[in-house]
Amino acid sequence: MENKLKIGIIGLGTVGTGVVKVLQDFPEIEIIGACVKNTSKKRSVEVNFLTDDPFVIANHPEIDIVVEVAGGVNPMRDVLKTAIKNKKHIVTANKELLAKHGAELFDLANEHNVVILYEAAVAGGIPIISPIKNALRANKFTRVAGILNGTTNYILTKMEQDQISYNECLTRAQELGYAETDPTGDVEGFDTMYKIATLANIVFGKRIDVNKIYREGITNISDDDIKHAEDLGYKIKLIGLAQLDGDSLDIRVHPMLIPVENVISLIDNALNAVQLEGTPVGQIMFTGPGAGEFPTASSVVGDILAIKSEIKTSDYILPLTRCNHHEYANQLNILDTKSCYYISINAENRVGTIGLIGSVCAKNSINLSNIVQKGIKQDGTAQVIVVTEIASERDMQNALTELKEKGIVINNLIRAM
């Protein structure tokens, strides 16, 4: 048994508990100890020793791999730096830490000849990091887009299926444990932003400045928007998107209208999905559970076993698991991107309103593909839904300003795929 791989776990919440349970089937992995917030709390799994100090794990002489499933930047940034300096490999699900301080951590890991694996940080149980680095390594990618947050996908699905409001869905999701008491990280798109940054990093081989990513959440999506989108043949999903535009990278997070012909529109409830486009492969999509105790543990334990299969035979670690790129991507400002747009408008119900909308758009080089009047509201205004062809965000923002100046109320602007 001298060949056992020894791990320490930081965090015994949902994912950490799942990891301990799954590892019961892998006697070649020994859990030395775990760090938890409350060492006296009763738990469904047993671990040799518990500590409430993560540095005890990071400094423990017997531990080969630190499994970090606690999340957050502080103190995990310093904890993992300590572990790396102690020549421990890292397996982490911490997308926020990777998105904000990945560059520093990967450099340090290279310096100390250890690896950081993070399959669980993006899309939970769906294998995506490893396929990009392995089976798809012959490809140059042009685009990655995904439904990367299960909570918001659940809310949007329920809004559509049960025709209820965002707030009602959020409450229900909170009651079911799908959304947290403070749902900001999910519903404002932060979680998706960290994940698309982590994905874009490996898909395009460039470092990403997470502060430059345009981000919009789902709190402004109304049940009306969902219904109008449906009538026009779309579903609304919160999308993390990163695509090449020449030498620049267009990376952003916002709700999108997805045509129902696109398979990603059909990924409902808490499921995640990632679409990749590249040469030579073309377009492929992976879908599955993006969170949860066991799916996430599948990815964490997969990473642990990947390290084990390497270090048991030699001191050589897969070069592919390193992060060797140092150049930052040239990230586009949202105003320099292009999209199709859905615009929900309230306008005075008089002759010429639709013509006005059309002429303001035309003046700003925006072609309309669809314009529908949705009837008269109680206040006498007419609701008009416009869908545009592909247009520049700058032109679109100029058109919106002009429409507002002319007394037209913009209920919502949602980009479309």
Place this chain on the structure above:
Amino acid sequence: MENKLKIGIIGLGTVGTGVVKVLQDFPEIEIIGACVKNTSKKRSVEVNFLTDDPFVIANHPEIDIVVEVAGGVNPMRDVLKTAIKNKKHIVTANKELLAKHGAELFDLANEHNVVILYEAAVAGGIPIISPIKNALRANKFTRVAGILNGTTNYILTKMEQDQISYNECLTRAQELGYAETDPTGDVEGFDTMYKIATLANIVFGKRIDVNKIYREGITNISDDDIKHAEDLGYKIKLIGLAQLDGDSLDIRVHPMLIPVENVISLIDNALNAVQLEGTPVGQIMFTGPGAGEFPTASSVVGDILAIKSEIKTSDYILPLTRCNHHEYANQLNILDTKSCYYISINAENRVGTIGLIGSVCAKNSINLSNIVQKGIKQDGTAQVIVVTEIASERDMQNALTELKEKGIVINNLIRAM
């Protein structure tokens, strides 16, 4: 440049040509020569030397990897055995050879310390073999099901969308080059059978006897069946399925009705898809192009680069790329499997027919979930569509025999997911 990896290619058809084109971006890989049927034919790619004898490639002293994209059992079985004995690694897309003689080839490869990689053999450009062996390695799988043949999926999609017959679709697919002049391998399910055998082999870690796989193609699917299925909320797809039933393996190939809520029902045209179910991951699905010059080259070149990244640093080859299981799966006879069923029936249009169908099914322990009379045909018979709950194939075959004895004409029996 002493570190260049040297390959020989057998087959310069669509896939082989794609591989040569893609490798132009990888100067670390050198193509020594290629084997083709006709060495004087004009080609869109250039290779150092051409031969029409595959053994020249298998015996060439400079070649490190033999890339076999010619297909077929003869002479490739002997060619690859020769190459392996010459200590060459193999990258192949030959699902028929792997399904029929994989055991022999993998044993020989282990003996000679070389690997056989075959990502391109199943689902073209979709990474599936490598994710199962790598990111998903913590899982015990219970089920794999897939749309594994693009030609038949194209035909079924067109039959549905354009409401035309199988024969009309086949002709169109042949004109477009999606189907071969002799379409047997695709439309009778042989191609899907080889692929599900290859998949089941690694998903369940057991050898598969391809001769014991139940197989049905799509030639009996009528435009009526497709329409009736649609009315009931299903699409018809040709499915390769392998699932555990206790210690036995239920592995088969046949058309299936898929509920439209199941994402796999929406994988249309020439796309492929693979659904996996396991613990701890749950259910995941991969979809993308299952064939074609460039998607398939993505997988072939991915395998070549995987071998390169291993052998450039040491003489150690990934243990995961070996095939170390020797036990054969206990494959169920189709009569011992269970499914839901769709039955299209022609019966005399008289009182009691539906009652008769119901009572014969009930007598054979088959519960019906749906029974619809589809109107009277010109010959005076009534068409009745029955969908059952899950039932045993043996019971179902007994019920069909009994119904036929009572003068009822069975147009088609299609299993449902």
